[in-house]
Each structure stands twice: as C-alpha cells, then as structure tokens.
Amino acid sequence: MQDLTEPILELIRLTSTDLPPDVEAALRQALEQEAPGSAARSALEAILQNVEISRRNSTPICQDTGTPIFYVRYPQGWSTRQLRAQIEAAVVQATRKSYLRPNSVDSLSGRNTGDNLGGDYFPTVHFEEVEGDTLTIDLMLKGGGCENVGAQYSLPYSRAGEASFQAGRDLSGVRKVVLDAVHQAQGQGCAPGILGVAIGGDRGSAYFASKETLFRRLDEPNPNPELAALEQRLTEEANQLGIGPMGFGGKTTVLGTKITSLNRLPASYFVTISYMCWAYRRRRMIWRDGQARYE
Secondary structure: OOOOHHHHHHHHHHHHHOOOHHHHHHHHHHHHHOOOOOHHHHHHHHHHHHHHHHHHHOOOOOOOOOEEEEEEEEEOOOOHHHHHHHHHHHHHHHHHOOOOOOOOEOOOOOOEOOOOOEOEOEOEEEEEEEOOOOEEEEEEEEOHHHHHOOEEEEOOEEOOOOOOOEEOOOHHHHHHHHHHHHHHHOOOOOOOEEEEEEEOOOHHHHHHHHHHHHHOOOOOOOOOHHHHHHHHHHHHHHOOOOOOHHHOOOOOOEEEEEEEEOOOOOOOOEEEEEEEOOOOEEEEEEEEOOEEEEO
16 A cells, blocks of 8 residues: 555644634634624634644644644554554654644653554554545544533532432433533633533443534534434523633633534433633545645
C-alpha cells in the first residue's frame, strides 16, 4: 500500500490551524447575537481574530493542540498496522513542525515523550473495515480543558442534598443531566462549547460514541426526529443559562448539540457528555485513486 504519511501530515496541519467552515460560521452568528461592548462580544471577537491569524500563518488555533483522535475507515485488504505506523510518523512530523505541541506525558513518571507518541492510546486510533476502495480518516484534536468538563451520569440520578433535582430514565432525565453538566462546567472548557451526548451503552462504549458524534457537522440534522428535537431544545436551553463565552455571561454558551443512542443493559442507563470547546478542530481526509481530498 502507498505511504500516506505526507497526506496525513496535511490533515493534521489543517485540523490544528484552520477551523471547519460550519464552526466558523456558527461563531460569527453567535457574535451578532451578543450585545455591542459586552464581554461576551469581545471574547468572540478575539476568538475570530485568532481563527483568522491561525489560518493565515498556519499556526495552531489553540496552544493546547489536544489529544489526536483518529477514526480510520479502510477498504478490505489494507494493513491497519501500516496505517497506524504512518499516522504515528505523521504525528511526529507535525510535532516537529509545531502543528502539534508535545502533549504526551507518562502518567507515572511525568516524562514528556516529546513527539506526541505514547503506548497504544496516544494518539488514539480507531479502525473500521468498510466496503469499496475509499479510505476515510477523520481527525479530532480534543483539548484538555474541554475534556476535563465532560461528564457521565447513571440514571436515575439525584444530587445529594438537593431533593428537587431528580433525573429519571427517560428523555426528560437525559435533558436534566445534560443541562446540569453545562451548568457545572460554567466557563471552564472554553465556552461556547459543543455537546456530544450518548444515551445508553456501557461506560466505555458511551464515551467512545459521545466523541464520535462530534464528527457531525453543526448544520447536519439528526436523522432521528426525536433526538433532533432534543438537540435543538438542549442548545436553546443551555444558551438561556447566561454562562456565555468564556463564562463572561451572554447568549452563547453552546454552539450545538449532537446526540446518539446506544443499546444498553436493563440494569444500566448512562448519559455521557463529551464537551468540545469553541476550538472545534475536526477534519476529514478522503483518499481514493491515489489522491487526497480534505473536508
């Protein structure tokens, strides 16, 4: 198979230095909703100026270039071992070129590897074999600040000392705990954020799915009408909390909500929220007939 290290390196560069068009459009729309002279509007103006400078200079949008999370859908007969090696080689090159900051730290020794590699999970690479002859690689750079404010609830859920807060095993309960997660985050996680929500599954599969749903475009509707309605409601209600950009107050606390549903055991009902910051860095590379196309 062909060596794809250079095309993957370009995927990393684009992801780190240039926001997707739908994300930038959502930020510009949010700017127009905030009051002139407000802290919220000033924060969004600074964000958008940063986006423009990063694109022009091909420099990282955020100093925390995040955990690289790759979803690779490959044709039958391709070697996942070789694909992983090429991805890792591209990550090393991207670090040398400063598209990525050295972020991989050994949890026991505290030693930074210096090249963004480390064991089996840094970078994180998920593989899926698909029909056809097209290779698709999705990349997300997930910053530590927004990762810190992710949450997982086991329903039914009630907060100690607050008898009025009860979330049952239904979509009403899902709505309550998702909004609770946003409220608990406040300005941390670099609002305005994007919510990736998984209903059901087990603790591990739910976090996997909650991040995977963040690869959907902000303007891509949920094919499930019930979940589409819940996505819209959660976004609207989160923006009524008054937290606003960077926690400065205002009308824009989240830019969007993406929800998926997984089968679960009868004994468990998890709701898992992966919070993405405004630096919503995700890109896609499509490789076919020896050519790369980027979205």
